[in-house]
Amino acid sequence: MSDTQVALEAKQARDVRGFWRVLLAVIAPVPMLFMGLYYLISPVDGDAPFEKTLAAVAADPGRFQLMQWLQVPFFLLIAAMFAVAWVARRGAPRLATAGGLLAVGGMSAGFFLLSGVVGPEYLVVHDGLDAGLMAKFGDAMEKQPTEQIGGLLFILAVTFGLLLLGIALWRSRVAPAWMGFALAFGGFTHPFMPGHLAAGAGLIVAAIGFAGASVALLRTSNDDFDLPPLAR
Template identity: 85%
Template sequence: MSDTTVKTKTKAVRDVRGFWRVLLAVAAPLPMLFMGLYYLLSPVDGDAPFATTLAAVTADPGRFQLMQWLQVPFFLLIPAMFAAAWAARRTAPRLATAGGLLAVGGISAGFFLLPGVVGPEYLVVHDGLDAATMAKFADAAEKQPTEMIGGLLFILAITFGLLLLGIALWRSRVAPAWMGIALAVGGFTHPFMPGHIAAGAGLIVAAIGFAGASIALLRSSNDAFDLPPLGY
């Protein structure tokens, strides 16, 4: 095979690093932003008793249907965490690695082990299921070991995983320092925020922090983002 043929084939390889870099930048702030809106829209706290939540769903089922859709972009939290770790990996490698492993690992376990976005209270109203039976189901499900483990890993990811990623983003200097602090504070304080309004506001702060990773990725060159593709 001649050198000309090799060069032609090498030139034909498409470089998609810019696509992945921009895609991660766009995805990074979305999950926390939409989940923050979910908490702000919710009329009850996340740990409200079954009967309280059921009464709220009965009074306004349309609101809870919208809240379900607001949770859909939350699946982007895994690539968002990866984006934060990737943006900080070169100048804060150990923090980015530790935060990325804890955050992505915990969230992955939580997504797999925890129930979905449709709550039993909503099913009672929407599908006419027996409220007493569904209350027993919800109580029993919360006591299952797998769900308890998933919840624990999920909380560890949100608190300590995002804390480490926020510190890594702050120390890396690839984005404004205050945005790294926003990510660290927004995630770490979430489980301790009193009420759904404060919890929602905290997640909006975390979304702003994730936007710091977006800024870093958008500022980055393709060569700094990743190695170029190989031609064969």
């Protein structure tokens, strides 16, 4: 080996493609899995009246505290959506691009514009706040234009964004076809599921669909995943 070749190899940047590939594979099913568990252990539906939810929190505050923590991994959903779009981009480029833009864009707006994981009902029980005042606060927050826009974009991301990504995953053939169908079905049907148990089961199905990206990423070589690092 010549001195020039030794010098070039010494300047080669570290290859971390394997790290990113496995990390995305691990992340992909996590957010929907935890959110599905959130719905499954919830004693009330997501659109339950304030008074009913407040009574449920007062009866079992520990459960609602656990539900808050189960929502925390949901912030990984943007990375999970990107993982699906990335593995499907070569086999179904237009669908992956459209689904990725709608899903990631809508979810980003939803995360920024919507309220956090702590609800006013929990604060009434946990911090002894006035129930009537917090009911008015919650109602006023839901009527804010930014909340409504964020909610609309969030729903579009979960329904049509995941629908397109699921079809792209199926069309790309990088994972079993049924996993693409699971992602499309679990996301698109979520707003229409009757009750929290059905909603939770639907999100578990979506998590299985997201695992299709995990399968594809773990099967992919580093060279197929991305270009190698450049020499410094």
